[in-house]
Amino acid sequence: MTDRVLDLPRRQPIVLGQQAGLVVILVLLGALFTSKSPGFLSSFNLFVLGRSLAIDIVIGFSQMVVLATGGMNLSVGSIGVCVVMMGGYLMQVVGLSVPIACALALVLGGALGWLNGFTIARSGVNSFIVTLASANLFSGAMLILTKATPLNALPRSVAAFGQMRIGGGWVSPMLAMAMAIGVALIIFYRYSVIGRQSLATGANQRAAEMSGVPVGRRVIAAHALSGVLAGVAGLLTVARVGAAMPAVGGQDWLLPSFLGPVLGGAALAGGFVSVGGTMLGAALVTTIRSGLLVMGIGNFWLDLFLGLFLLAAVLLQRYRGALSPRSRMPRV
């Protein structure tokens, strides 16, 4: 039997090149935008960017944890907005303290996610369809209950949190939070039993199942976690805007929720995620968005660039992969 010398896959099996590539692009873009507008790297601009980035990162995480198990969650935006309105309601109408209101709202997010996961695991129906339905159910229910009225009279501390800067610098606590969640997720997927089992579920659900992994429970957990993370993202937007708006989330989150993970190298089929890559991917999106504004190209053309970038990134990933021997496996 002839064994060739092959690339040994890394622990977190994403080719290192992918993330390095993203960093390089980020640096280049940063340099480009700064040369056009020196204010780009100003403390204030970075602060503003950092807040946006934090939200995009968490939205990306919310999708990533479901992609890890081989599914997808089309209801991230819907769960997000439900948590936003619930949180606002608890704070403004019921008068609960901000931390408690947030905690309870996140419980809602987790519960909605759990509902998705439970339905998927029990019925065996594709996560695409289930979350397509639940996206409509959750958004619809929210609209019916709130009659789409924003809640503007939130406790002062909410908006203040959004304005805070750590040590007076450019880092928002929101960004720090997003990073912390990232670190937790890295530990989760690399070292925890549940995290490893979740990834195995995504890599090959049947094989994981037949190796004793409680696949159903892991899928449910992934969706519940996704719901909580979507909720966190929602609450972060409340802090940034200073109000609970029913227009938040919804279908707007769909594209960003995939962009981050996919740019970062997550496999759509599951089994591989890159926490760092997701963060870098989100950073890229945020940078491009802001940079275009700075360059005077305007917000309107943003999506075109994002789309082209996504294509380029995936093509690159594909062709780099095509060079490895594994791609010459027999076509079955």
Add this chain to the structure above:
Amino acid sequence: MRRILNAEWAGLLAAIVVGAIVLAVVSPNFLSEFNFYVLLRSVCVSIIVAFAQMVTLAVGQMNLSVGALGGMTAILFGGMMEVFGVPLWLAVPIAIGIGVLGGLVNGLLAARTGINGFIVTLATASAFTGVNLGLTKSVPFYRMPVALQDFGNGRIGALPFLLIAPLVVSPLLALFLFRLPIGRRLLAVGGNSQAAALSGISPGKAIVLAHCLSGLLAAIGAVLAVAQLGSAQPLIGSDWLLLSFAAPIIGGTALAGGYVSIIGAILAVLVIALIQNGLVLAKVDPYWVQFLLGALIVATISLNRWRARPIRLG
């Protein structure tokens, strides 16, 4: 008669009949000619949009850019007439050509590069939206040719002129998918692309064809939408995505590919329209629409699973 009862869409048909009766009882306005006109008008674009997604589902793919491509085509259609004075009879085929081109890009990327169609169309959706917004800066083109506006508003009794489109497209699509060898090959690839390949069918070509068709149908939908609205709005297509999946799936089209139901998709669109119409007539919160749409998907899937046959192992 038995064949109708046994059809997968029998449930939808029953829902429509029951729903119509209920609405007629609840609201006397339901049975008015004008209301029927409004109802029928609202389904014309939706049916075409449902078909646009259905043809990609048929081959086992997804087209997330259905709405974005529609939107981009719509504003290019309106723009070329208003800004460049292109006559209507020329603008329509050009617009459709743009749709086909967009679909071609999707298809080639999905088939040639091996990148998942989901990601490809996610990216192109973004790109098309970008072109849309970039060109219009969110400002619609308002000065559409009178002929187009007349077409969009005209009717015979309760039948809007717009209805011509689904009336013509549906049987053509049925002919294509069920009677033409090329359509059968497309469905074969969706059903089992490996088996199809072994039988000499090219999955790559089928995928490209499906995406081109999808683009074509999205463009037709876009032209209709412009006619219906009387102006080329950048927002056209922005709410197409969820509906484009919901209607075929509710109608019985397989998400995994290889099986479509044209009648089912049409009935699903009708059910959704009926719900919307009913909510307006009954002066219920329009926000119920989304909720009921989700409930409808759940109901359909539950029903299908209840009818499903168990599969034996080898």
Add this chain to the structure above:
Amino acid sequence: MDLSIDHVTKDFPSVRALDDVTFRVRAGEIHALMGENGAGKSTLIKIVTGVYKPDSGRLLLDGQPVEFASPRDALAAAIGAVHQERNLIPRFSVGENIVLEHLPIRKGMVDYAEVHRQARAFLELLDRALDTRAEVATLSVAQMQLVELARALSLKAKLLLLDEPTASISGHEAAALFDVLRRLRAQGVAIVFVSHKLEEVLSLCDRVTVLRDGKIAAADEPTASVSRGRLVSLMIGRDERVADMGVRNPDTSQTVLELKAVSTSFGHRDVDLSLHKGEILGLYGLVGAGRTELARSILGYGRITAGEIRVNGQPAHIRSMNEALENYRIGYVSEDRKGEGLLLAYPVRDNIAITIWRRISGILGLITPGAEAKAAGPFVGRLAIRAPSIDAAVSTLSGGNQQKVSIAKWLAAQTDILIVDEPTVGIDVKTKVEIHELIAGIARDGVSVLLITSDMAEMVTLADRILVLHDFRIVGEVASDHRYEGTSAAVMSFIHAVEPATAGA
């Protein structure tokens, strides 16, 4: 049409599937292609049908070299095949599947009346009536194979390749198929017949070519002048000898797994089974007998509709593999190594440790990097798994080593009961022996093994007792003396008692 395979070699990343293979199939001849699983037969068929391209060597049709860029080219060259795995369009009708390669067209549209007429005609050749309008997805496995055979016939191929065509059909249908093949032979068609059923080959085929480990062991031998024993020895490289696995003394007083009058949603009826501690209990049957389904029902993947299952004397209601492993210490080596037995893209280390992640985790459910290597490492040595490193992706290993990894995870889990399903399919002979020794070894250590295999020699080598399963019922039990002639005859007699003889003379 004449087919010449001329010094064909085909490599895949970690194995040479075909090595300088040369033989010739003549027009008007039924040519058997034999070899163990993994010998290269399916690869060869895929080359002839245009799915793969040879890395070196060439194909000649009627003396002319040909190159196929795709299956379409092969079809155009009048080559038809029925592959081992099913290749049907599930939601299409039987009729349309049968004539898929050449849909009858009238005025540009598919002529369905003609589709069904033609389909019925080809099915009739196989002496079988099916509703040609039925969706293929609703058919049984046997019916699906018939549809594929009908499709192959409809191709009017001049060269026909059949890969295990009688695997799932009844003896009666097989006899009809053979009549058709003889008729085709008379018309000058060249037929390549892949089968592991010696009786069929000897009675039906004119010549035989044997592959072993990708190489030619014998080429173009007339079947009239070759004996069963010689064929077997050609295939496995030695006489049909049963390896001596040493002495074992299973403890028959302790019943670790018991099935009493069990019926399942798959169709099993009234199954009685007792597995004793340290015993290797064999479950033998032809394809489609329901062995894997029985195993999966035990593990919770099929409904038990009657009877009861007991583990160590206690009633057990197992609902999933997770429950089987955690609560009942039962493991399962799947027959589908690549689809179910392994996470192909993951490293060896993960694949071995997956069953014990929970056990090796520390506080907060976290696994330290060293713990996994420490837990999985010893098994690489114990099973002699040949891999570049413990971090290498399992997909880069050879079939035999992959199977070892698949088994290793259950050894790591230290289960009391292990259900082993077709452990050595597609594996080279040397590794096969290693795996046999492994299984015998763990039984000696007290693990109770339920062995499912269609390899008679393997069964006789390992099993202490053999239950014979046919059509989802237990039809007999044989106490194995580990001697091939007697034990295999006893097993086959139970099968033949319920199954009419195949392959008319």
